Amino acid sequence: MTRPSPKAVLALSALACLLVQAPWTAIDAARLGLDPLIAGLDLALAVAGPALLLLAIHRPGPVVAALSAFALADVLLTPVSGPPYVALLVGIGVAVRYGALVWTAVSVGLAWLTAIVVGTIEGLAWHPFRVAVATAALAAAVAVGWLVRVRLGRAELLRAEVLRRRAVAERGERRRIARGLQDSLAQVLAQVHVQASVGVQLMERDPERGRAALERVRDLAAAALEEVRSVVGVLAEDDAPRTPAKAELDQLPRLVAGARTHGLDARLDDRLHGAPARAAQFAAYRIAEEALENVVRHAEASVVEVVVVRDGDALVLTVDDDGQGIHDDAEVGGGVLSMRERATLIGGGLDVGESELGGTRVAARLPWAAIA
Structure with a gap:
């Protein structure tokens, strides 16, 4: 449900004040048989407030000062039995709400003090209870406006x-997307370089394998182009999918x-039944891509085996090879750090x-329902 605007609330408040002050003033003037000049002045004050x-939202200070003057005139010049000048109470609340505290304190204070002094001098019947109620009403209006x-x-x-945190989150998301795109393109370009080199070398000796290598270059370029388009779509549209469509x-x-185009006996053992969240798919795909590279x-x-399986609430990806393995004194390279970062980013882990098979195993355990 849409909340009414401040202007609409103020307009309704002004209408309520008018309905309270004007009819009561007219009825009171007719009942008491007031002089037409006094009755007209009384009614004019009832409508003017x-x-x-x-105008109180745009000029809260001058408005509350004018309303204080109107209320003072209403108290001193019109019958005591007339309606309370409720427009002043609304004006005080609005003025305090919009920061016109000095205007309110000075104008209302002066009007109240003048009413007491002048009324006493002119012999107006100031009952203590009436003074107390008026003072309490003025204080209540100030309190409501302040609250x-x-x-x-x-x-x-x-x-x-909230807006600041959203901006920080958006900047972090853009950095993450940029980092992912940079990593992806670096991997693709490295593979393109390797495949193109292999294709050039094999075109004369083994045209079939050379053609396969060049087809692999074509596929890699197409995948990279698709991912760039997807990432641009993510950055351009808030409702765009957060995961590039090809990285699944x-x-x-x-x-x-x-x-296999590199002469490897590459095998895939897909034991999944159903698909995990796209964030988990994206991370698993990129980890497998980096590991194969x-x-x-x-x-x-000579042999590499990729296995994907669900283990409870986790997606488990393993990449095994029969190569030279990892030496005890080997340093962790940037590729391993990148894979580990991808897993950690969605709450998983990588070993x-x-x-x-005698070589190296890369094992990633990722949350099945991960959220990017």
Whole structure:
């Protein structure tokens, strides 16, 4: 439900003041048989106050000062039995709400003091109870205006904090997307370089394998182009999918097939029934891509096996090879750090160790229902 605007609330308040003051004033003037000049002045004051309230948001200080003067005139010049000048109470609340505290204190204080002094001098019947009620009403109007000001101020601070956090989250998301795109393109370009080199070398000796290598270059370029387009879509549209469409588990066969073009016996064992969250798919795909790239470039392996399986609430990905393995004194490279960061980013983990095939095993355990 949409909340009414401040102007609409003020307009309704002004209308309520008019309905309270004007009819009561007219009826009271007729009942008492007032002089037409006094009756006209009384009715004019009853109408002028609510009308002036419509300007209170834009000019709260001058409006509350004018309303104080109108209320003072109403008290001193019109019958005691007339209606209370409720427009002043609304004007005080609005003025305090919008920060016109000095205007309110000075104008209302002077009007109250003048009414007491002049009324006493002229012999007006100031009953102590009436003075106490009027003073309490003025104080209550100030209190209500102050409470509204404090509440709305806190709401504004909360709204600003929410916007700040959203901006920080958006910047973090953009950095994450940029980092992912950079890593992806670096991997693709490295593979393109390797495949193109292999294709050039094999075109004369083994045209069939050379053609396969060049087809692999074409596929890699197409995948990279698709991912760039998807990431640009994410940055351009808030409702765009957060995960590039090509970086999912159904693309693992293509990824494994690409490893075969290097002469590897590459195998894929997909034991999944159902699909995990897209964030988990994206991370698993990129980890598999990085692991296969490491096997091709560094492992000197002949066999590589990729396995994906669900284990409870986790997606488990393993990449095993029969290459030279990891030496005890080997330093952790940037590829391993990148894979570990991808797993950690969605609440998973990654281990690198010895494989039963004799080489290296990369094992990633990712939350099945991960949220990016």
